[in-house]
Amino acid sequence: xxxxxxxxxxxxxxxxxxxxxxxxxxxxxxxxxxxxxxxxxxxxxxxxxxxxxxxxxxxxxxxxxxxxxxxxxxxxxxxxxxxxxxxxxxxxxxxxxxxxxxxxxxxxxxxxxxxxxxxxxxxxxxxxxxxxxxxxxxxxxxxxxxxxxxxxxxxxxxxxxxxxxxxxxxxxxxxxxxxxxxxxxxxxxxxxxxxxxxxxxxxxxxxxxxxxxxxxxxxxxxxxxxxxxxxxxxxxxxxxxxxxxxxxxxxxxxxxxxxxxxxxxxxxxxxxxxxxxxxxxxxxxxxxxxxxxxxxxxxxxxxxxxxxxxxxxxxxxxxxxxxxxxxxxxxxxxxxxxxxxxxxxxxxxxxxxxxxxxxxxxxxxxxxxxxxxxxxxxxxxxxxxxxxxxxxxxxxxxxxxxxxxxxxxxxxxxxxxxxxxxxxxxxxxxxxxxxxxxxxxxxxxxxxxxxxxxxxxxxxxxxxxxxxxxxxxxxxxxxxxxxx
Amino acid sequence: xxxxxxxxxxxxxxxxxxxxxxxxxxxxxxxxxxxxxxxxxxxxxxxxxxxxxxxxxxxxxxxxxxxxxxxxxxxxxxxxxxxxxxxxxxxxxxxxxxxxxxxxxxxxxxxxxxxxxxxxxxxxxxxxxxxxxxxxxxxxxxxxxxxxxxxxxxxxxxxxxxxxxxxxxxxxxxxxxxxxxxxxxxxxxxxxxxxxxxxxxxxxxxxxxxxxxxxxxxxxxxxxxxxxxxxxxxxxxxxxxxxxxxxxxxxxxxxxxxxxxxxxxxxxxxxxxxxxxxxxxxxxxxxxxxxxxxxxxxx
Numbered sequence: 001x002x003x004x005x006x007x008x009x010x011x012x013x014x015x016x017x018x019x020x021x022x023x024x025x026x027x028x029x030x031x032x033x034x035x036x037x038x039x040x041x042x043x044x045x046x047x048x049x050x051x052x053x054x055x056x057x058x059x060x061x062x063x064x065x066x067x068x069x070x071x072x073x074x075x076x077x078x079x080x081x082x083x084x085x086x087x088x089x090x091x092x093x094x095x096x097x098x099x100x101x102x103x104x105x106x107x108x109x110x111x112x113x114x115x116x117x118x119x120x121x122x123x124x125x126x127x128x129x130x131x132x133x134x135x136x137x138x139x140x141x142x143x144x145x146x147x148x149x150x151x152x153x154x155x156x157x158x159x160x161x162x163x164x165x166x167x168x169x170x171x172x173x174x175x176x177x178x179x180x181x182x183x184x185x186x187x188x189x190x191x192x193x194x195x196x197x198x199x200x201x202x203x204x205x206x207x208x209x210x211x212x213x214x215x216x217x218x219x220x221x222x223x224x225x226x227x228x229x230x231x232x233x234x235x236x237x238x239x240x241x242x243x244x245x246x247x248x249x250x251x252x253x254x255x256x257x258x259x260x261x262x263x264x265x266x267x268x269x270x271x272x273x274x275x276x277x278x279x280x281x282x283x284x285x286x287x288x289x290x291x292x293x294x295x296x297x298x299x300x301x302x303x304x305x306x307x308x309x310x311x312x313x314x315x316x317x318x319x320x321x322x323x324x325x326x327x328x329x330x331x332x333x334x335x336x337x338x339x340x341x342x343x344x345x346x347x348x349x350x351x352x353x354x355x356x357x358x359x360x361x362x363x364x365x366x367x368x369x370x371x372x373x374x375x376x377x378x379x380x381x382x383x384x385x386x387x388x389x390x391x392x393x394x395x396x397x398x399x400x401x402x403x404x405x406x407x408x409x410x411x412x413x414x415x416x417x418x419x420x421x422x423x424x425x426x427x428x429x430x431x432x433x434x435x436x437x438x439x440x441x442x443x444x445x446x447x448x449x450x451x452x453x454x455x456x457x458x459x460x461x462x463x464x465x466x467x468x469x470x471x472x473x474x475x476x477x478x479x480x481x482x483x484x
Numbered sequence: 485x486x487x488x489x490x491x492x493x494x495x496x497x498x499x500x501x502x503x504x505x506x507x508x509x510x511x512x513x514x515x516x517x518x519x520x521x522x523x524x525x526x527x528x529x530x531x532x533x534x535x536x537x538x539x540x541x542x543x544x545x546x547x548x549x550x551x552x553x554x555x556x557x558x559x560x561x562x563x564x565x566x567x568x569x570x571x572x573x574x575x576x577x578x579x580x581x582x583x584x585x586x587x588x589x590x591x592x593x594x595x596x597x598x599x600x601x602x603x604x605x606x607x608x609x610x611x612x613x614x615x616x617x618x619x620x621x622x623x624x625x626x627x628x629x630x631x632x633x634x635x636x637x638x639x640x641x642x643x644x645x646x647x648x649x650x651x652x653x654x655x656x657x658x659x660x661x662x663x664x665x666x667x668x669x670x671x672x673x674x675x676x677x678x679x680x681x682x683x684x685x686x687x688x689x690x691x692x693x694x695x696x697x698x699x700x701x702x703x704x705x706x707x708x709x710x711x712x713x714x715x716x717x718x719x720x721x722x723x724x725x726x727x728x729x730x731x732x733x734x735x736x737x738x739x740x741x742x743x744x745x746x747x748x749x750x751x752x753x754x755x756x757x758x759x760x761x762x763x764x765x766x767x768x769x770x771x772x773x774x775x776x777x778x779x780x781x782x783x
Binding site: 018020022023026029030033034035038040041044045047048049051052053054057194195198199202203205206263266267270271274369 | 496497513514516517518520521524525527529530532533561632670671672673676679680681682683684685686688692713716717719720723725751752755775776777
């Protein structure tokens with residue numbers, strides 16, 4: 001047991017979760033206190049001792065499912081904490097139901113290619129599982145569907161994403177949801193757009209997620225059987241949200257980033273406010289000190305200091321929002337606006353080959369996230385063809401707004417400086433640097449790519465105070481924290 | 485680690501769940517398992533999660549079911565050791581010296597010092613009180629994320645060794661190991677040193693079934709159907725993009741309101757008319773109303 005635990009903790013560390021020696025010892029002690037056959041308690045015990053931040057839960061869950069996969073092969077306990085204790089009965093019942101459904105459909109179809117039942121029977125069972133939220137039946141359907149559709153080949157070093165995709169495409173869960181929606185509407189006669197419909201749709205959405213998780217767990221279980229935990233763990237390891245490379249993030253990862261951004265910006269704001277309040281001590285306030293000394297007979301026991309009020313910087317963000325770096329620009333704008341109270345003024349400009357000011361979007365929106373979404377539709381950033389042209393965007397910026405850059409302004413330029421071989425017009429940046437307090441360039445590309453191909457970040461870099469590689473939320477948070 | 489007589493409070497996680505249930509706190513697997521382990525391993529629990537999900541209530545309920553006294557330290561910015569740990573009652577010390585002078589007893593300084601740095605002159609604050617308590621206690625350190633990073637360090641000795649070092653007196657060791665809960669709303673990252681000493685428990689929004697049970701338990705006189713509807717509507721609202729998702733306590737408030745209004749079931753109009761109990765921002769209310777009822781925002 002301790003050996004497996006050791007491997008498991010090794011995997012957590014490789015996934016980026018800091019697990020200290022003490023925590024390892026705690027976990028070992030904890031599993032000595034509990035009933036090892038109770039899988040959910042076992043999981044809770046490991047989670048309580050090893051994971052110290054909610055952000056790490058996702059990575060923990062993945063590693064746990066791989067290292068402590070349920071070898072009994074039922075699969076129905078894998079799909080989260082919602083299964084009831086004593087599900088052995090449920091399972092038997094589920095098999096019973098499955099058998100009866102199979103029997104009723106047998107007249108219609110011949111045996112399927114991979115599994116023991118026809119496509120029609122499987123579809124019926126799926127619908128029944130979704131309709132009644134039957135955990136045991138769900139496990140049966142997942143098993144059947146995987147052996148039928150996934151087409152798993154032993155020995156392939158994959159993480160199972162493709163198998164999952166294939167299975168889910170064949171199951172057509174969205175279609176089932178629509179059918180059940182119609183069925184419900186026909187039964188209750190509720191109008192489209194009513195509260196009842198909305199609630200039922202959400203309920204089905206949750207069940208659909210449950211079904212997906214069941215299929216995923218089934219696939220993972222078979223992969224572990226095939227290749228062993230350690231090999232699989234390497235294939236399914238995902239970076240923590242703050243370490244995701246923003247430029248190459250998948251849609252799921254972008255959603256994870258979006259979720260991580262909110263608490264991140266809140267923490268950053270709290271930290272900066274505190275820094276501002278407590279950070280510095282000013283010079284002696286002579287007048288106050290003498291006043292205070294009167295109560296101690298003229299002896300200045302309690303010296304007073306002036307509290308300096310450091311000027312808050314003004315920020316001008318100039319962001320490339322063309323396809324390749326759009327999500328990076330969105331995250332940065334979101335973060336900067338989320339802590340806007342730390343700056344005396346924030347202005348935002350976005351460009352592709354033309355440039356437009358979007359400050360008004362942020363000022364009118366309640367939530368920076370809304371404004372960020374509106375940029376896509378409302379900003380006027382295309383001049384000729386909608387391919388990045390830094391040179392033109394910069395010279396246009398210079399013509400229209402350069403007057404407003406002054407010695408209190410910090411200019412942030414976001415982009416990969418891939419200019420499609422247009423003129424760089426780097427004199428603009430030189431001029432901005434002369435006017436502004438600082439000019440920073442944030443580049444979402446790894447620094448080893450800078451200057452390769454049509455990247456001309458080097459030409460601009462000579463005029464910037466700093467060029468920073470910002471590929472992940474962690475790097476972004478660090479930079480913005482230094483800025484304020 | 486400690487040589488005190490160790491008392492086991494719970495036999496199994498299931499027992500924790502059952503006894504929490506008896507005091508009307510509906511736990512789930514991870515809550516029960518973590519409380520069980522906290523007792524067995526003598527470790528504090530760091531409870532984290534959104535506001536209003538019953539973090540503080542958990543500590544209160546555990547105190548209630550173990551028949552222990554709850555000692556609560558509410559954290560705030562600027563909390564220091566004289567408020568958290570102990571303070572010398574210097575007024576009383578001064579009086580003691582003056583009284584000695586008036587009575588004319590010519591004690592040496594050493595003797596006086598020994599006298600005035602005695603437990604009689606010590607004002608115990610929550611942390612020290614929990615350590616010195618003779619009776620069983622549960623210590624709740626509420627909203628620990630509000631204190632400065634430096635102040636956190638004050639708690640480390642208590643959390644790992646269950647003792648307090650007072651320079652003039654020596655080390656005060658716990659007579660019995662109290663159960664310790666720390667709560668955090670996660671407004672800032674807690675220090676590694678603190679987290680390492682604790683078991684971590686994240687209390688999120690409950691699953692729909694559990695929320696329904698919570699509502700049924702906390703709102704007397706509610707019909708099963710209404711509780712079910714309430715839980716499902718709240719889940720739908722939480723899935724929207726809102727500035728502040730409704731917490732469990734707001735769900736309970738909402739259910740109470742509906743019961744007071746005499747509702748057996750809830751329809752669109754009722755929901756729309758009482759949404760302001762669940763949601764606290766006007767923009768959230770409008771968005772939720774629009775999505776639940778299928779109307780355009782602003783109408």
